[in-house]
Amino acid sequence: MTKKYRKDQFVKVKVTGIQPYGAFVKTPDNQEGLIHISEIMNDYVHDINQFLTKGQIVKAKILSVDNDGKLNFTLKDNEYFKNEERKRDRRSVLEQIKETEKYGFETIRQKLPQWIREGKARMRK
Structure with a gap:
């Protein structure tokens, strides 16, 4: 018997x-769902693998339940991911460049302002 899930409910998913x-995630009763890359944090996420790994269990909030029972989740209300987002805000410009930018004098001239x-x-x- 599958559990009825509702919008805004928090669930531990694997x-x-x-x-x-x-x-892709599963609830404890094996109901499937998805955490879209845009729902990991408010900041831009280039690589999901920096935040999630296969087998990891996280507390996620249900955004919606499809007619076929599939769940859509967000991690934006999870305290751990909120803290990660705050840490990213405090990173130096050099760390941000290493992660997302290509190097070069022209690029630096464009990005300086x-x-x-x-x-x-x-x-x-």
Whole structure:
């Protein structure tokens, strides 16, 4: 017998597979669901593997339940992932470059005004 799930309910789910667009999960009663890459955190997620691994158990919030019973989850309300997002906000510009940008003088010239704005914003905090 499968349990009835409802929107906004928190459930511990196990990651059963990872794709570039999201992570497949199962509830304790083997009901399937998906955590879309955009639902891991509010910040841009380039690689899901930096946050989730196959076999990992996470507390996720149900966004919706499809007619066929498949569940759509979010991790944005999970305290662990909120803390990860705060850590990313405090990272240095150099760490952000290493993770997402290509190097080169032209690229640096283009990005410099943005980095200056970001640095000034952090100093105001």
